[in-house]
Amino acid sequence: MSYRIGIDVGGTHTDGILLDAKYQVIAETKCATTEDVSSGIYQAMREVIAKANVQRDRIGFAMLGTTHCTNAIVERKRLNSVAVIRIGAPATLAVKPLIGVPEDLREKLGKYVYIVRGGHEFDGRQMADLDEAELSRIADTLKGKVDSVAVTSVFSPVSKDHELRAAEILHEILGDQVSISLSHEIGSVGLLERENATILNAAVVNVAKTTAQGFMQALREEGIEAKVFLGQNDGTLMSVEYAMKYPILTIACGPTNSIRGASYLSGLGDALVVDVGGTTTDIGVLVNSFPRESSLAVEIGGARTNFRMPDLISIGLGGGTIIRIEEDGSFKVGPDSVGYQLTRRGLVFGGDTLTATDVAVALGKTQLGDPAKVAHLDKGVLQKVYNRIVEMVEEAIDRMKTSADPVPVILVGGGSILLPDEMKGAASVIRPEHFGVANAIGAAISQISGQVERVFSLDELGREKTLELAKQIAVDEAIAAGAEPGSIEIVDIEDVPLAYLPGNATRIRVKAAGNLSVKTEPTLSN
């Protein structure tokens, strides 16, 4: 069991990769992303297996990074029937669940909303006893009406007791068919944002289930009995069982996969990663081999959430970006793109639309298609267009940097052939091998992580000891999730004091990650 498959779904292409046990690339492929997403995944999987021509029973792992859940939320389609339970009354009544969420989403997800007594204070004291009788009554009325339940308790990132007890009660009455999403496993401090993320999570449970089962079925049809993992947006993996519980964590795993893949391919742990696709360019930051996370509230489908997301900027520039040149020589770069139709509509491929790729080919920056088809164009104007394209990327690079010092820039993605070997702000420009499928590689080589995020009082142990304690919790979590103990490293530490409040209460977040232990059978990952 030594080979692994990695598949990553992008806006334009679905990429597939097959690696051996030493992570050497055996085969790679690129397919068009399909409307239903799944058939594109199956297609990429079949192609890469056919190309690799290895013994099928030796393919032991299959890692999938997909956009199914994002699409379901954005399109408001295929969402579960959800119940929303908040634990915290009498606190929090002044802001009810789903307030501030777009009307159409609120209508879909706000049919069964309850606020019950319970919850904790910031320092872990209990605010009120959990109203277990009320929870039982709610569970009785929900029988047969909902697919999943989202449970959010006040200060559950500090004390998860009430959420865990509520889950027990709900399970007992509703059975195992109804899945329960607990907020402390999804988001951090910030009730409404964490609650929104938990509700969205509950809403896409079945989407994740269908996706994962479909993928496993498609593998089996090819005669492959691989252990399947889904990519999370922090660059680590989760088992199918876990993904069905926490599908929201798959959102934005694509850019994360390409950042991780770029790190692996280039051997760099700290750099900027520029991923040029067909329609957009995503720029992310590698810190300690992992993507830097955004510290700001993130909107998903119009709902404000606070769950971790990679810190990215995205600009409307890709290989298929449409270039419009006016008669007076003025021009416009995008933001629209021919996307996956580049090989049909681009000039060098015999099409009728001038794209960013055509400009690069006409100027001899790269070789693709038939250069004769763009030879008639005015090179002077094209050079200006090209300069503008490079400038757009350079500006975006500058926005993501943490200091004025030049940093290494890793170019990945099929469209990265557009960009030159020298750029402002870049100490060096690195084009690793297999750059076109870095995202699928990132999915295939992902690690297993453990994380802790809690409000600690520094008065008890002091800062140093408290941080040590938090690190140990994160490492233990990673081992429990299936990471090889010897390979675990602390990849992220953040401590933010609570403002306007004396007493040294500090929110600490630590993440540890290690390689997937191939000997043990991992059951969970988070």
Place this chain on the structure above:
Amino acid sequence: MRYLGKQEIEDIAVGAALLGTGGGGDPYIGKLMTLQAIEEYGPIQLLTVDEVPQDALVVSSGMMGAPTVMIEKAPSGHEARKAFQMLEGFLGQKVFATYPIEAGGLNSMLPLALAAQMGLPVVDVDGMGRAFPELQMATFYLDGIAATPMAIADEKGNVNLIDTIDSLWAERIARSATIQMGGSVMFAIYPMKGRQLKESGIHNILKLEEDLGRTIRLAKEQNTEPIREILAITNGFELFRGKVIDINRKTETGFARGTASMEGLEEYKGETLKLRFQNEHLIAMTEERLLCVTPDLIAVLDAETGVPITTEGLRYGARAVVIGIPCHPKWRTAKGIETCGPGYFGYDVEYLPVEELAKKGVAER
């Protein structure tokens, strides 16, 4: 008198974040509470200070404690009502209207939510013209109006009535009680007569917030740059344009202190700005010169959209415009500067009005 509906609330929240000068807590949760209250109880009555009878009892309302706690343990909506009832019982008079103690951040929104819940009007006035971290940092304090008797209430139903010898003691006792009560409480504070509010308060502050918020919203809709108009509305000055290159935070005695450094862009190229903050931005200076000092307002705005950036939201690489806004003249008295000038916050810098500093800058450049 006029009514505030949802659009007005959205605009006021953005303006409040701007006058919050980086601190005061994100008005977001206050905005949601207000929107929910309007949904349940209808629009909010807004009075000008002239519409308040001379002897009517007016009481400010808001939250005290850590905004981080409040965004997790949101209020029940009954706290402020209880605090008001406690105060009414003690003073033997019904409350006529409420008003915000500060114009920045979360506390500029909470009186609106409360007013909708209780059916009270809100007076278009505040005691700071901006946000400040402590209870005595109000124009009322400068004018000798006591913060107490005040009441603080938590969502569990606990209420404290606090009557102290001065506002500094009120600050001390109330903050200690706040921790025991769970880190965030609602208060009813600075009870006074309509006539006192008119003399001591800063007028038409909600209107200013609304104008600022609307300007930023319209600029976004029309894809124009709002900074110039923001400066015109506030009589403010553009101090700097640049990119955040470093943020150094540490927390001391409950305050998020720190320094942000910005590298100049466009006409400021080659200069480095240092922004010193303690929850709010307090000092803006380059290596050569001072640009703006508390109690004048320092706001950091997104360079493209004009949307205010809080100290917590300051991040590497952010492109921002820093503006300085003259504070209310009451803050520029000796007592005003003693109360919330640079010396009070522990900075060895002399206060000079932003207009004078801006003039110097122009002469030098």
